[in-house]
């Protein structure tokens with residue numbers, strides 16, 4: 001178990017385009033475990049590898065709603081080399097946040113349903129049609145693999161205000 005620091009915006013490393021995983025081996029399984037540990041420690045529901053500075057196409061997610069006592073169980077899933085095969089024309093709006101964008105939440109419109117494929121920790125191909133939180137979170141995390149933050153979906157005015165707030169927070173904590 002290793003909790004690794006999560007990069008926060010603005011940080012040029014978060015803009016990197018991640019590379020595909022060639023082989024799902026012990027190194028990738030260790031990375032996924034570290035990502036899950038880091039995600040739980042930060043109280044998040046999803047994390048892309050680039051958020052701990054590793055530019056590989058790996059995502060972990062646990063959408064279980066938290067209870068007062070914390071999580072009932074740590075039932076996380078991993079998505080390696082995910083691809084969107086189809087996206088619905090209907091959109092859905094969710095208020096999004098991000099471990100790399102602390103203390104900022106805003107509404108983002110994304111396709112309401114997607115069909116996606118990825119590799120699991122055994123290197124097996126999985127294909128699922130997702131809606132609701134899973135569809136939104138998967139698209140949010142997949143954006144990270146392209147160096148895109150949810151802020152990039154907001155108006156320029158809102159994005160600039162958010163970045164100023166993030167820069168200020170960084171200065172205060174430096």
Ligand code: NI
Pocket residue numbers: 097098099100140141144
């Ligand atoms: Ni995020």
